[in-house]
Amino acid sequence: MKKNLRVKSSKFIDETYRIGFKFNGIKYYGFKGDTLASALIANDIHLVGRSFKYHRPRGIMTAGSEEPNAIIQLHNNSSRTEPNVRATEVEIYEGLEASSQNCWPSVNFDIGGINNFLSPILPAGFYYKTFMWPANFWEKYEYFIRKSAGLGKSPTEPDPDxxxxxxxxxxxxxxxxxxxxxxxxxxxxxxxxxxxxxxxxxxxxxxxxxxxxxxxxxxxxxxxxxxxxxxxxxxxxxxxxxxxxxxxxxxxxxxxxxxxxxxxxxxxxxxxxxxxxxxxxxxxxxxxxxxxxxIERPLIFNNNDRPGILLSSAIKKYADLYGVSCGEKNIFLTNNDSAYEAAISLIQKGINVAAIVDNREQVDSKLLYEVEKNNTKVFKGFTVTDTFGYKRINKIQIMQLSKDGQKVVGSKINLSCDCLGISGGWTxxxxxxxxxxxxxxxxxxxxxxxxxxxxxxxxxxxxxxxxxxxxxxxxxxxxxxxxxxxxxxxxxxxxxxxxCFNQSKRNIWLLPSDKNLGKTKPFVDYQNDATAKDIKLALREGFRSIEHVKRYTTTGMGTDQGKLGNMHALGIISETAGAKMGELGTTTFRPPYTPLTFGTIVGRNVGEFFDTFRKTPMHDWHVKNKAKFENVGQWKRAWYYPKNNESMHQTVQRESKAARDSAGILDASTLGKIDIQGTDASEFLNRVYTNAWSKLAIGKCRYGLMLNEDGMVYDDGVTTRLGENHYIMTTTTGGAATVMGKLEDYLQTEWPELDVYLTSVTDQFATASVCGPNSKKIISKIFPNLDLSDGNFPHMSFKNTKIGNISCRVMRISFTGELSFEINVQANYAKSMWEKCIEAGKEFNITPYGTETMHLLRAEKGFIIVGQDTDATMTPIDLQMDWIVSKKKYDFIGKRSLYRSDTIREDRKQLVGLLTENPKEVLEEGAQIVTDIKKLPIEMIGHVTSSYYSPNLDKSIALGVVKGGKNLIGKKLIIPMENKNINVTVADPVFLDKENKRLNA
Amino acid sequence: MFVINCPYCGEREQSEFKAGGEAHIVRPKQPTELSDDQWAEYLFMRKNIKGIQYERWNHAHGCRKWFNMVRDTSNDKIKAVYKMGEEPPTE
The missing domain is CATH 3.50.50.60 (FAD/NAD(P)-binding domain)
Incomplete structure (x- = not known):
């Protein structure tokens, strides 16, 4: 029969409201108002967990958020399970299930407890020292270390809350x-x-x-x-x-x-x-x-960690607030008046206080007199030198302190007890x-x-x-x-x-014992099992900075961040190293003060709300037509449209072929669109693009390349002149916001004199791109009144027209090298426009294609994708795009950087085409390119940036960047892979239709 | 997290702003006249002061305006904000 230690009713506890809970599978009862800790103590349970390193039995030590020992797992093996919860903070509720951590098979019989006996060979830094060599054994060590590391178990199911x-x-x-x-x-x-x-x-x-x-x-x-x-x-x-x-x-x-x-x-x-x-x-x-x-400080003495050893303020709180007695025979060890407050509380309630061991020799304290009046023996100038009892304290040994407090003198006195309250003052x-x-x-x-x-x-x-x-x-x-x-x-x-509090205190950071320090276990950090010995060892081994000692000994690195013991660690370091406390500094207290759940940090931003995503107006059509999507920035872009269990490869091959053989259609709505107006719009474009814009006629489109001030390619896209002082710029999908930001930056800070206004219209317009040899026929069906002749509507021009009453901007521009038309409409009409294109294209087998096919088609033409073939280290010259860099313009962003000593180096990585010896072999993007695999170390001269199997050329094609690549055309290089070496030949990056015949097909 | 007093909108949370590096670095009017070293000075060299630092900030999720800020990097106290083109405050 377990004892009931509920000794006194408390107004904070509702004894009419009984609550059942389970601890380590056994059912107990507490009352409304109890914490798990107070309810366990009421049931005479102090042994709650095992320590981290030595697996020593540990009990409840505090009554608050500073608890280092009584950390438990809530609702093990359920979706609500939570590790490392402080039993002192958990309010009990009907159905609560808690279990001990860091013990196997049980908290009462824990195999890991053997570490306690091995502790002489497990000093501070044991793992660092032991598992260092041989270096290649680390992987083997790691498995076992990981298995025994960590306290609680993290949940494996989604959080239901x-x-x-x-x-x-x-x-x-x-x-x-x-x-x-x-x-x-x-x-x-x-x-x-x-x-x-x-x-x-x-x-x-x-x-x-x-x-x-x-x-x-x-x-x-x-x-x-x-x-x-x-x-x-x-x-x-x-x-x-x-x-x-x-x-x-x-x-x-x-x-x-x-x-x-x-x-x-x-x-x-x-x-x-x-x-x-x-x-x-x-x-x-x-x-x-x-x-x-x-926070009340513990005291550091030999075996100061046994279940049944609590802070004196915790004992007081359990008695006063929860009406629970922590033991039936209580002793206090103190260096100040606080323990007397607790003792008086217990005595008032009729709880036995057997003795008080006070480090101080002479104390004029009203609280002390009160205790003595109640026949409690006070040992003045004494300290505890050892404690006994494996799973619960049952005896202490005390001795008198020497005058300087560094030694113990006289004879040993043994006192039996079942609870020891300690008070080292307050932090x-x-x-x-x-x-x-x-x-x-x-x-x-x-x-x-x-x-x-x-x-x-x-x-x-x-x-x-x-x-x-x-x-x-x-x-x-x-x-x-x-x-x-x-x-x-x-x-x-x-x-x-x-x-009536007497403020005198006898502060001794590490209380002496009759035993040699090496034979004692005075814990400084309870949770991480760091002892005073470990700290002294760290100092002997040369650690000086408090931050280093902390990491080496792991003092203060537990989930409690050393709220109890950090001051003692500092004290011991300062005494040992002979440094003054004030000058030593403290370790850094970092947030959070007490651990937060991930759920709290994430809040409602889970699942589909984790990040915002953007959909084009045609999104539902893509979903209905079984598109797979890829994320581009925040956009969901149609990736490919598999039919009848096609693989991705099969789909992309089919889509690519259809686009070149007849007609394809792409949702290009995600490209960034910036409306540029103002009398200086042309001048502004001259300054931000590498090529010249002043002479672009109204109604015409031009491709532009934008650099950073360091000369590296930043973004590209087609800009169309809508009127004398009106342009619309397109940017890459991912770069839209940063381009807009950069342009605004220059306008506001460098060129405030320019009369230019920028407006993002990415979301206001949507775009369908129809390409392929039959695209003209499809467009003429949609716009029967539009003259599509090359004379009236040449490549790189646009027309304003209508579908019914809806205004459309049709641009004849191409990213695939095929004849193509891009229809731009106000976003809310885009889905019906798209469906009209599909309807009109039916007889030509118009094939919707996604970003993957788009990438393949442009690679056949050697068109770059900024961010895939470039990586902020590529100049237009490196990309073999010298043609787009104006020699005449006095200045543009990045111009000066194009002839810095570094950017004019001949051996920079340059964009080239790569053809595999075996035309069926498709290279892996990111693979390294080398010349010689025999000479070690192998020099890497470049890497593959884009690679596809081209169904239109019926062979593998790739783009890559290679040092001095421009001058290597025709040369054989090697791409070493895990199981083979692939031979490739450097080629021109344009693989298909070099003469651009298809644009006017 | 700072509270930044946008010269156009007033006090707003730092999360609405984007830092834009050191302020008062003027883009050379005639880059082509500069030597590599002079250009590199403009392009790469930035101070990282412990103490009073002049910085560019952009109210990216607000009015989108760029402005300048004087910040003591040793304690993150913002000493002043002022519009682009305005002279920095002299203490």
Whole structure:
């Protein structure tokens, strides 16, 4: 029969509401208001998990988000499973299933526990040192290391829950709803500031709300009941929003903060349906007040990690808030007054406190006298030198500290216990303050880092500012707040404060033991099993920077980011290295403060909402006609249209042949379209394209190449002159937005004198491109009144015409080398125009083709695709496109760069055609090109950029870039592949119809 | 994440803006007259100052206007924003 350690009723626990949950498969009960940790302790369970490296039994150590040990897996093997959840933060609900992590076969009998006995040979950096050599064994090692690495298991199924993001703007954000946060929020809101108060707990009031002691009073009431009234009042203030279960994860510049609001995690699973689980709050606050409190420090002594060893403040919280006793025979080890607060709480409730071991020799403390009055033995000037009990502490050994605190003296005393509370003082929770860029200073008296300075947009108040007693808190809070909010008075001016906390402390970072350090296990980082020994070893091995020691020993690198032990690590380093704490610095506290779920980060942007995608007006037709799509930028472009189980290759061969033999049709709507108007439009084009534009007649089209200022090809496309001062430019699909941006940049910043206006019209117009020898017949069926003769409508010209009442711009331009016509219409008519083309083309077997066929057809003609055959290192000269670079123009973007010493090198990579010795062999795009495979190392002189099997030439063709390729025409080169070497011959990049006869067919 | 005071639109989130590198680098009027070294100076050389830096920014997802900004890169404080063509503030 398990013991029931629910010893006292608490108003935070609803004992009429019993909740069943499972831990490691066994059913237990707790009450509404319990966390998993408090419910487990009530059931006398302390052993919750195994440590990371040595698999040592570990228990619940804290009662908050700083928990390093009690991290569990929720709902194992379900779609809702979540690893590394802190049992101290999980509110229990009906149906909760939790299990221990990092143990096999069970937390009680864990095979990995053998590491504990191997620990003498597993020091810091063990993995780095051991698995370094032989180097080629790494792959074998990795398999085993990976298997044993990691704590929890990640889910394998999609997350069934809903998450969302919300923006919040406020005047004042107060983080933390302890006594300081409550007062700060109330003053701020009452002075008219729109205030948001957030706290990670489900309740308000922090640690003060459970303070029910005669030793801490405000206006003659216990601080807890005083605060309770304040809380009831702030709930009524209109311009104060309060969010509980909300943890601030990140504090970025300009008071931009991210917080996670937990909405349903405390509800029974069946009540969560269709509700948002967690919300990521993106908060922009004019002013931020951090009232994040302080985290109690553990003490570092031999075997300080056993289940049943808890922070003294946690023991107090379990008793006061949850009505649970952590043990039946409690002992405290402390170096300050905090443990006495906890002890008094227990004694009040009739829970046995067997002894207090205090590092301090002489203490004049009212709290201590109170404890002694209750016949609890206080060992002054003593410390714990060892603990016993494998799965739960059952005994401690104490000895007297020497005067300097570096040794233990006298005889050993053994004390039996089932719970040891430890208190090493307090560490201000400055994590968020430093995330925001705040600098710290070190306070010698109690060995803490506190905020160095306050600013006008951020203030730290309460214990996170280093104010540890009620007196200090009240005095500094009011003084600082008045300056910060620029107000003269508050409601709290004449408050009477009683605080009996003696601030003396005997700080010893590493408590001595009677045993040699090498024979002890004083844990500094519980989660990662880093001991004081490891830290000293790192220093011996030459590590000096705190950041290096952290990484080498993994101190502070667990999911808890070392919230408990980091200060001790610093202390031990400083003592060992003889450096001053303040000068050593701290490791960097990075967001998130506590782990976030991926769901929260992603919010609603999942599945089809992961990224926006753009569809052309003809998209539905493509879908209906079984097109496969490819993503080009954000566009969904028809890739190919397979018929009757055709493969992609078969489809593309059929489409390519049809386009050249009769007629093909392509949806070209995605190309970027920029409307250019203004009296200087021609001059502007002269400056942005490499070729000349002034003489382009109205009604004519011209291909243009655009460079970056460094001379490298940036974009290309056809621009048409619609009127004297009116052009329409087309860009590549992917480059549309950046081209527009670049053109605007030059217009606004370099050439503001030019009268030019740019408007993106990509979405306003849609385009069908009809090509092939029968295209003219199809176009004449659609536009019977249009004179399509070469004289009236030559290649590279356009006509304004109509289908019925709908205006169309028909351009005779070609990207395939075939006679082609591009019909542009207002986007909302595009689908019917497309269908009209299909209808008119039926008798000519008009074949819709996608981007893949388009690529093949243009490659037959040696036309480049910017971004495929170019990669921002190719000049037009490299592309053998010298013809498009004007020699006459004084300047254009990139011109000067075309004759820099580097760009005129003869041995630059240049675009060439490649023909395989075996015409059936199709090269792989990206394959390397070499001349000599015998001489090692093999020099790579280029690579394949485009490669296809051409059905129209009935052979394999490819484009590639090769060093000095222009002068290598006819030369044989080698493309070494995994299993063979492919012989290729360098050729002209134009494979088909060099004379451009087909354009006028 | 900054809040940037666009000289045309007012305060907006940084996510609406695009950074455009160092400001006040004027494109040479006569590039052909320049030596390789002089051209390279314009083309490649940019300062990366810890402290006060003059930068170009574009309100890309807003008015699309380019403007200049003075930023202290050591603490990300924006000291001033001003329109293209305007003289940089002298402290």
């Amino acid at each position: 809903i998450y969302e993001h919300r923006y919040i703007h406020c005047d004042v954000l107060v983080i933390g709803a302890g006594i300081s946060g409550i007062i700060a929020a109330k003053i701020s809101a009452k002075k008219g500031f729109k205030t948001l108060l957030v706290d990670e707990n489900p309740y308000l009031g922090g640690s003060t709300i459970i303070q029910n002691s005669e030793f801490f009073k405000l206006n003659n009431q216990t601080s807890g009941s005083w605060l309770e009234k304040e809380i009831n009042e702030i709930k009524k203030i209109d311009n104060l929003e309060i969010k509980t279960r909300t943890s601030v994860a990140a504090y970025h510049g300009y008071n931009f903060l991210l917080a996670r609001e937990n909405l349903t995690d405390h509800l029974p699973i069946e009540n969560r349906k269709n509700k948002t689980r967690q919300r990521l709050l993106k908060i922009r606050a004019k002013k931020v007040i951090t009232a994040t409190g302080a 201000p929770a400055i994590h968020l303050y430093t995330q925001s860029g705040g600098k710290l200073k070190f306070r010698e008296e109690d060995q803490v880092f506190i905020p160095k300075n306050q600013s006008l947009d951020h203030l730290s108040v309460g214990s996170c500012n280093g104010d540890m007693t009620l007196n200090e808190i009240m005095t500094n809070l009011l003084k600082d707040l008045k300056l910060f909010l620029d107000i003269n008075d508050t409601d709290y001016e004449n408050i009477e404060v009683l605080s």
